[in-house]
Amino acid sequence: MPLSFYRRSAAEVAPDLLGRFLVRRLDRTRLVARIVETEAYLGAGDRASHAWQGRRTPRNESLYRAGGRAYVYFIYGMYYCLNAVTGDETNGEAVLIRAAEPIEGVAAMAGHRHLDRRPRPGDLAGGPGKLCQALRIDKGLDGQVLTARPLCLTRGEPVDPSQIAVGRRIGIDYAAEAVNWQLRFALAGNRHVSKPFPWKSSL
DNA sequence: CGGAAGATCCACT
DNA sequence: GTGGATCTTCCGA
Numbered sequence: 001m002p003l004s005f006y007r008r009s010a011a012e013v014a015p016d017l018l019g020r021f022l023v024r025r026l027d028r029t030r031l032v033a034r035i036v037e038t039e040a041y042l043g044a045g046d047r048a049s050h051a052w053q054g055r056r057t058p059r060n061e062s063l064y065r066a067g068g069r070a071y072v073y074f075i076y077g078m079y080y081c082l083n084a085v086t087g088d089e090t091n092g093e094a095v096l097i098r099a100a101e102p103i104e105g106v107a108a109m110a111g112h113r114h115l116d117r118r119p120r121p122g123d124l125a126g127g128p129g130k131l132c133q134a135l136r137i138d139k140g141l142d143g144q145v146l147t148a149r150p151l152c153l154t155r156g157e158p159v160d161p162s163q164i165a166v167g168r169r170i171g172i173d174y175a176a177e178a179v180n181w182q183l184r185f186a187l188a189g190n191r192h193v194s195k196p197f198p199w200k201s202s203l
Numbered sequence: 204c205g206g207a208a209g210a211t212c213c214a215c216t
Numbered sequence: 217g218t219g220g221a222t223c224t225t226c227c228g229a
Binding site for chain 3: 039041048049050073075077078081096127128169170171174175194
Binding site: 055057058059060073074075076077078 | 211
């Protein structure tokens with residue numbers, strides 16, 4: 001996807017990322033996964049955002065770059081989460097990539113996940129931490145552009161708006177008024193999403 | 204299935 | 217010192 005794709009608000013980009021392909025190039029392998037779940041984080045005015053009230057630290061520096069780069073952060077002592085930075089360098093907005101459906105390089109992804117049985121839906125990339133583990137995404141990719149290797153997003157299979165379900169974001173119960181914002185998006189009924197949920201409505 | 208607890212780092216109070 | 221944009225394992229229903 002071109003840089004212009006990312007230079008919009010996270011709330012617009014998040015649903016538009018569904019169906020796109022994440023292409024991760026390693027030395028001898030190409031891993032491809034189709035995005036099925038995202039969440040928008042709206043920056044300074046969003047209590048759930050790492051950029052809440054304009055917070056700016058070494059960790060979240062990538063949020064303050066122009067849209068089209070990765071923001072990768074380390075969480076809970078063990079996992080990484082991947083975001084696509086959106087908008088311009090002033091707003092701190094980003095889209096969390098929460099889940100994807102493995103398309104190519106499934107065996108390699110299973111290896112990265114230390115999975116020895118045949119993967120069931122959601123096993124490899126059904127959650128932001130799993131997705132990063134399967135695709136070998138870590139701090140080394142923080143700040144990288146998303147328009148070229150080693151990690152890029154391609155057009156994939158554009159999705160009809162009627163297939164998009166909307167709900168509340170996960171794991172942000174502390175976020176006061178923002179807990180009910182409808183900023184979680186997924187392909188309705190898809191089996192690779194991070195949790196079964198009571199989706200509210202569709203777009 | 205649903206809930207609880209542990210693993211374990213870093214930014215911020 | 218606290219707690220988090222998580223995941224896994226273990227437990228009980």
